[in-house]
Amino acid sequence: MQTEAPEQQSEHIVRSYEEQLKRLREMVARMGGLAERQVADAASALIRRDTELASAVVGRDGEIDALETEIENFCVRLLALRQPMAADLRLIVAAMKVSTDIERIGDYARNAAKRAIVVSQQPQLGSLNGFQWMAKLVQENLKDAIDALVKEDAAAAERVWGADAPVDDIYNGIFREMLTHMMEDPRNITAATHLLFIAKNFERIGDHATNIAETVHYAVLGHMLPEDRPKSDASAYTVVRPPA
Amino acid sequence: MQTEAPEQQSEHIVRSYEEQLKRLREMVARMGGLAERQVADAASALIRRDTELASAVVGRDGEIDALETEIENFCVRLLALRQPMAADLRLIVAAMKVSTDIERIGDYARNAAKRAIVVSQQPQLGSLNGFQWMAKLVQENLKDAIDALVKEDAAAAERVWGADAPVDDIYNGIFREMLTHMMEDPRNITAATHLLFIAKNFERIGDHATNIAETVHYAVLGHMLPEDRPKSDASAYTVVRPPA
Numbered sequence: 001m002q003t004e005a006p007e008q009q010s011e012h013i014v015r016s017y018e019e020q021l022k023r024l025r026e027m028v029a030r031m032g033g034l035a036e037r038q039v040a041d042a043a044s045a046l047i048r049r050d051t052e053l054a055s056a057v058v059g060r061d062g063e064i065d066a067l068e069t070e071i072e073n074f075c076v077r078l079l080a081l082r083q084p085m086a087a088d089l090r091l092i093v094a095a096m097k098v099s100t101d102i103e104r105i106g107d108y109a110r111n112a113a114k115r116a117i118v119v120s121q122q123p124q125l126g127s128l129n130g131f132q133w134m135a136k137l138v139q140e141n142l143k144d145a146i147d148a149l150v151k152e153d154a155a156a157a158e159r160v161w162g163a164d165a166p167v168d169d170i171y172n173g174i175f176r177e178m179l180t181h182m183m184e185d186p187r188n189i190t191a192a193t194h195l196l197f198i199a200k201n202f203e204r205i206g207d208h209a210t211n212i213a214e215t216v217h218y219a220v221l222g223h224m225l226p227e228d229r230p231k232s233d234a235s236a237y238t239v240v241r242p243p244a
Numbered sequence: 245m246q247t248e249a250p251e252q253q254s255e256h257i258v259r260s261y262e263e264q265l266k267r268l269r270e271m272v273a274r275m276g277g278l279a280e281r282q283v284a285d286a287a288s289a290l291i292r293r294d295t296e297l298a299s300a301v302v303g304r305d306g307e308i309d310a311l312e313t314e315i316e317n318f319c320v321r322l323l324a325l326r327q328p329m330a331a332d333l334r335l336i337v338a339a340m341k342v343s344t345d346i347e348r349i350g351d352y353a354r355n356a357a358k359r360a361i362v363v364s365q366q367p368q369l370g371s372l373n374g375f376q377w378m379a380k381l382v383q384e385n386l387k388d389a390i391d392a393l394v395k396e397d398a399a400a401a402e403r404v405w406g407a408d409a410p411v412d413d414i415y416n417g418i419f420r421e422m423l424t425h426m427m428e429d430p431r432n433i434t435a436a437t438h439l440l441f442i443a444k445n446f447e448r449i450g451d452h453a454t455n456i457a458e459t460v461h462y463a464v465l466g467h468m469l470p471e472d473r474p475k476s477d478a479s480a481y482t483v484v485r486p487p488a
Contacts, residue, residue: 072337075337076333076334076337079323079333079337080329080330080333083327085324086324089320089323089324090320093316093319093320093323093340096337096340096341097340097344100341100344111480114480114481115480117481118480118481118482118483121483122483179433179434179437182426182430182433182437183430183433186426186427186430189423189426189427189433189484190423190482190483190484190485193423193426193437193440194480196437196440197444197480200441200444236355236358236359236362236438236441237358237361237362238362238434239362239365239366239434240433240434241434
């Protein structure tokens with residue numbers, strides 16, 4: 001808990017301030033690590049039809065939510081007591097924004113895990129390789145974006161920002177594939193619908209990893225990335241026709 | 245643009261600070277108003293099969309994104325130059341959080357509008373009354389949440405926070421209905437899938453209105469609402485069987 005008055009600028013206070021910023025980065029890194037694990041476990045639960053693991057993911061989401069609140073409170077205290085400027089101010093604002101993104105990622109992983117429980121009791125539809133691949137890519141992007149924050153590495157953040165396109169490609173393929181499964185046999189409809197939403201969850205996780213990369217880039221350099229980021233979720237326009 | 249040094253605490257400066265906070269509230273209210281209109285127009289476009297209106301919604305999303313950036317930059321400047329404390333600090337942090345929620349609401353409205361274009365070229369599935377009703381409810385919740393911020397009315401915020409349950413009920417009904425349409429006739433699958441995602445978009449808009457209400461409550465009173473908010477999206481567990 002912070003008790004020194006902000007006016008006292010002794011060496012001790014300055015060191016303690018650095019420590020607080022370090023602690024803030026560590027909290028965000030810990031939250032990111034939890035979310036990575038949730039994404040990985042949600043995908044494993046789906047692919048191995050492991051309902052126990054899926055339930056564990058659902059049960060663990062509260063930890064991520066609690067960390068978001070903790071990070072926000074810590075940031076508000078730092079803003080009030082340290083009155084930070086320039087790069088420090090940007091880091092604190094970025095930490096709040098990033099923790100909101102990670103909290104959403106946790107929600108998406110929990111939602112995917114819930115649906116994985118239903119899918120495990122339905123007919124198997126193909127290999128689900130696309131899901132594994134998608135989950136792996138977004139998990140890597142999330143990890144790299146958080147690492148970029150901890151290391152204040154704007155170039156790494158920019159790489160993550162440009163790495164979301166393959167995720168969208170896989171998602172668009174899954175969307176089309178699931179509609180085809182539905183049309184082939186109405187008994188596939190429940191599973192295919194839940195799989196569509198799971199794919200959408202992973203796609204959204206990828207978007208939030210991209211958001212985090214944007215925020216980190218801004219925090220480190222103090223200016224925004226261009227508005228038009230690479231984005232190719234074309235599923236909103238997909239039309240599939242039933243077999244003749 | 246802010247140029248006064250924060251140390252000068254003359255009456256003029258204090259008044260100007262009040263004006264800046266007022267301007268901040270107005271910016272958030274303007275952003276919220278734009279998002280409300282996007283939600284209403286996306287729903288109208290869907291129900292009337294009006295592709296021109298749907299395209300207009302897609303085209304207007306950039307205005308909301310631009311306002312988010314403007315609000316964030318304004319908040320960072322206020323934090324740096326005014327070094328606000330207590331309620332003012334909470335308002336500024338809340339404005340940043342709320343603008344992120346509104347930006348997401350804009351994205352969901354845009355996505356619903358995109359899908360409405362596809363749906364308008366597919367067979368009609370029932371009355372879509374549920375969609376109209378859902379859109380109306382979430383739009384009201386959004387409006388009330390933003391009004392609560394502008395008026396610093398914690399009680400109003402708490403009412404919005406508790407008003408999301410009917411939205412979830414309608415959503416759960418639509419989910420089941422769409423799966424049934426798919427099973428009845430494979431020619432319904434494309435439309436029903438897009439309608440499922442549109443319903444999900446409106447449901448997510450409702451969640452973000454609830455988030456905004458939580459943030460406003462915190463900004464006004466300085467303490468959080470309880471963790472367990474009323475929440476009953478049961479669609480993740482829905483199973484529908486094909487007709488025998």
